[in-house]
Amino acid sequence: MSGRRKEQAAGHFERVFDADAEMHSEPRRAAVPADRSPLTAHPVFSWPVRIYWEDTDAGGVVYYANYLRFLERVRTEWLRSLGIDQSRVREELGVVFVVRDVTAEYLAPARLDDELEATIETVERRSASMTFVQRILLRSNGAALVTARVRVACVAATDFKPQRIPETLFSSNR
DSSP states (O other), X not given: OOHHHHHHHHHHHHHHOOTTOOOOSSOEEOOOOTTSOHHXXXXXXXXXXXXXXXXXXXXXXXXXXXHHHHHHHHHHHHHHHTTOOHHHIIIIIOEEEEEXXXXXXXXXXXXXXXEEEEEEEEEEEOSSEEEEEEEEEETTXXXXXXXXXXXXXXXXXXXXXXXXXXXXXXXXXX
16 A cells, blocks of 8 residues: 555544544444535445454455445445435335446455444435445554445336435435
8 A cells, every 4th residue: 555545544544433432333424514414515424344254255354245245334324324214215205226336446355353444425416326435444543445436326116217316315304
């Protein structure tokens, strides 16, 4: 890892975490000013991940596709933190969010028993899609293991045709 990349990862780590924090069950996120919605304020939301045998290959290193599961978990927990229940959205609004594309850069491996932090930051919202920058960091030193850009599309739950994101979904008056 280059010196600049290490500095960037360390700086990001300091902004998101308390250096002495233990694994937590409650999510941490940046404060959102009262006059801004969570999507326009671009808060960073994080969620802890522990590496188990089921996540690794025979050598005890996390299998690359499992990082996508960790990214999905933090997106789901982010929605929950906003009070958005995906099952209710499907039932009541008739839409679901699907991953349209992912670009991931694998920088370093995670290993058995590592404690990680998965983060999500909203970088763009369009009428029928949202784009996130997501990271998976090693909690012990803040090293970035994976960085990803993920675009999700809003589609009809019945036929998966693109739909506008319901205005009420992310309104501050939920």
